[in-house]
Amino acid sequence: MKSPWLIVLLSASFLVTIGLGIRQSMGLFLTPISLEMDTGREVFSFAIAIQNILWGLSSPFFGAISDRIGCWKVAAMGGGFYLAGLLTMAGFVTPGGMIFGNVLFGLGLGSAGMAVTLGAVSKIVPDDKRTLAIGLVTSLGSFGQFALVPITQLLILGYGWQVAMISLSMVGGTIIAVSYGLKAADDSTTAMVAESSLGKTVIHAFQSRDYILLVAGFFVCGLHLVFITTHLPVFLQDNGIHPSIASWSLSLIGLFNIAGAIFFGWIGGKMPKKIPLALIYLARTIIIFAFVSMPITPASAIIFGAAMGFIWLGTIPLTSGLVVTFFGPRYLATLYGVVFLSHQLGSFIGAWLGGRIYDLTGSYDLMWNINLAAGLGAFLIHLIIREKPIPFPTPKMA
Incomplete structure (x- = not known):
C-alpha cells in the first residue's frame, strides 16, 4: 500500500536532520575561525547572528512561495544555498567572507528549514496525526545534531576547520535531490492559496492577541537555543572542559531531543498545547539556573x-500546533514562518549579544542571567494564551 504522506514525512525529516545538524555544529567553529582571523569572538558570533536573522526574515517569504509553487522546489533551492554558503566560509577567511557565507546559509535554512518542511507535512498528514507527525519530524531532525556535531569536531581536530566546513557543504548539497520527496504534499493541495495575499494573511493573524503572545514567546526560544549552541562549547572550554566533552554535550541535546520532541508532539494532542509549552520554558529556566549555580565539570556539562x-525542540510541535489551532493548516508555512521570524530575532540576540557581552566583560554571567529572566517571562506569556480557533475570512467570489 502506498503512503505518500510517509514519503513526505521521511523527506522532511532528512531535510531537518541535515539543516539542524549543520547549524548546531557552527559553535564548534567559533574558536578556530576567530583565531585564524585574529579577531575577538564577536565577529564570528555576529556572522552567526546574521545567519539566524536571515533565516527568520526569509522563512515567511519562502513559506508563502512554497504555498504557491510547491514545497519541494523551494527546499531544493535551499540545498543550493547551503552548499554555496558553507563553501564561501571555507574559501574566504575574512569577516566579510564569514558574513556573506552566513547570509547564504541563513537563506538555506529559510528555504529548506522548518517553515517549508512542516508546511509540507501539515498539508498531507491526517488531522488526528498532525501534531505527532510534526513531533516526529523534529525528533528525527535532532538525530542530525547527535550525529553531525561529534563528527564535525573530529574533522576539525584531525584535519582542520576548513576541511570540516567543506565536508558539511557536501552533506548540505544532498538536500537538492532529497527535496523531491516533498512533491506528494504539493500534489495533495490545490491552488486555493492564490486568492489570499501574504499581507492579508499576516494582517489577520496580527489582529489576534493570542497569536501575538505566541510570537513574543517564541522569541525566547530562539534566544535560549542559539546562545547555547553558539557559546556553550567555548563557555565549557573557558571553564577547563575538554572540547570533546563540549561537543558531546551538544550531541546529547540532539539525542535526548529525539525522545522529547516525540513526547511533546504526542502530549500536544492529548491536552491544551499551551500548558506543556509554558512548562518547557519554566523547565529551561530551572535547568540553566542549576547549571550555572554549581561548579562546571564534565559531568555537569x-x-x-x-x-x-529533552525539552530542546519540544516547542516546535506545540507552537506550530497552536498556529494550526488558531488558523488551520492551510497557511501554516506562512504563519509559522512569521512566528519563526520572532524566534530568529531572539536567535540573533542570543548569538551576537553573547559574544558582545563576553568581549566587554570577559564573562558570560550577564548573558546567562538574561536567559533566566527571559525564560520566566515566556512561561508567564504562554499561560495566558487562549487556545481556540481564529477563523480566517473566506474570500468573496465576484
Missing part, C-alpha cells in the same frame, strides 16, 4: 546537555 535536550 553532560547532564546539562541531556536535560536541555
Whole structure:
C-alpha cells in the first residue's frame, strides 16, 4: 500500500536532520575561525547572528512561495544555498567572507528549514496525526545534531576547520535531490492559496492577541537555543572542559531531543498545547539556573546537555500546533514562518549579544542571567494564551 504522506514525512525529516545538524555544529567553529582571523569572538558570533536573522526574515517569504509553487522546489533551492554558503566560509577567511557565507546559509535554512518542511507535512498528514507527525519530524531532525556535531569536531581536530566546513557543504548539497520527496504534499493541495495575499494573511493573524503572545514567546526560544549552541562549547572550554566533552554535550541535546520532541508532539494532542509549552520554558529556566549555580565539570556539562535536550525542540510541535489551532493548516508555512521570524530575532540576540557581552566583560554571567529572566517571562506569556480557533475570512467570489 502506498503512503505518500510517509514519503513526505521521511523527506522532511532528512531535510531537518541535515539543516539542524549543520547549524548546531557552527559553535564548534567559533574558536578556530576567530583565531585564524585574529579577531575577538564577536565577529564570528555576529556572522552567526546574521545567519539566524536571515533565516527568520526569509522563512515567511519562502513559506508563502512554497504555498504557491510547491514545497519541494523551494527546499531544493535551499540545498543550493547551503552548499554555496558553507563553501564561501571555507574559501574566504575574512569577516566579510564569514558574513556573506552566513547570509547564504541563513537563506538555506529559510528555504529548506522548518517553515517549508512542516508546511509540507501539515498539508498531507491526517488531522488526528498532525501534531505527532510534526513531533516526529523534529525528533528525527535532532538525530542530525547527535550525529553531525561529534563528527564535525573530529574533522576539525584531525584535519582542520576548513576541511570540516567543506565536508558539511557536501552533506548540505544532498538536500537538492532529497527535496523531491516533498512533491506528494504539493500534489495533495490545490491552488486555493492564490486568492489570499501574504499581507492579508499576516494582517489577520496580527489582529489576534493570542497569536501575538505566541510570537513574543517564541522569541525566547530562539534566544535560549542559539546562545547555547553558539557559546556553550567555548563557555565549557573557558571553564577547563575538554572540547570533546563540549561537543558531546551538544550531541546529547540532539539525542535526548529525539525522545522529547516525540513526547511533546504526542502530549500536544492529548491536552491544551499551551500548558506543556509554558512548562518547557519554566523547565529551561530551572535547568540553566542549576547549571550555572554549581561548579562546571564534565559531568555537569553532560547532564546539562541531556536535560536541555529533552525539552530542546519540544516547542516546535506545540507552537506550530497552536498556529494550526488558531488558523488551520492551510497557511501554516506562512504563519509559522512569521512566528519563526520572532524566534530568529531572539536567535540573533542570543548569538551576537553573547559574544558582545563576553568581549566587554570577559564573562558570560550577564548573558546567562538574561536567559533566566527571559525564560520566566515566556512561561508567564504562554499561560495566558487562549487556545481556540481564529477563523480566517473566506474570500468573496465576484
